[in-house]
Amino acid sequence: HVQLVESGGGSVQAGGSLRLSCVASVHISQFNCLGWFRQAPGKEREGVAVLFSGSGAETLYADSVKGRFSVSQDNAKKTIYLEMSALKPEDTGTYSCGAVCTVETWVFGGFGIRGQGAQVTVS
Numbered sequence: 001h002v003q004l005v006e007s008g009g010g011s012v013q014a015g016g017s018l019r020l021s022c023v024a025s026v027h028i029s030q031f032n033c034l035g036w037f038r039q040a041p042g043k044e045r046e047g048v049a050v051l052f053s054g055s056g057a058e059t060l061y062a063d064s065v066k067g068r069f070s071v072s073q074d075n076a077k078k079t080i081y082l083e084m085s086a087l088k089p090e091d092t093g094t095y096s097c098g099a100v101c102t103v104e105t106w107v108f109g110g111f112g113i114r115g116q117g118a119q120v121t122v123s
Helices: none
Strands: 004-007 010-012 018-024 033-039 046-052 058-061 069-074 079-084 093-099 118-122
Touching: 004 093, 018 093, 018 118, 033 069, 033 079, 046 069, 046 079, 058 069, 079 093
Parallel strands: 010 118
Antiparallel strands: 004 018, 018 079, 033 046, 033 093, 046 058, 069 079, 093 118
16 A cells, blocks of 8 residues: 655745655655646646656646746655745645656646645745
């Protein structure tokens, strides 16, 4: 049973920064898709950033966060990170990490394995 546990959420003023971490209970190098998605109250779940590894390796971001957010992974620490800067009030939401997805599903936050989420509030 794979578990993903997020940390690092909190409240920040607009223009500020936060770093989210997601620790896995298993080695993350086995997954060719790792990423983050978010959901705000009353809104649809949306993919924020994703890392695809292997032959089709690439890093993708939602247009709304390009240039402000950065996703990375540390296989030795079994951890995925999301560095967020220049935060805006519209970035407020519950941020979750995920594994197992496709190029078509990640944009909708469609990950087969998901964490419980961490709250980010930007005011």
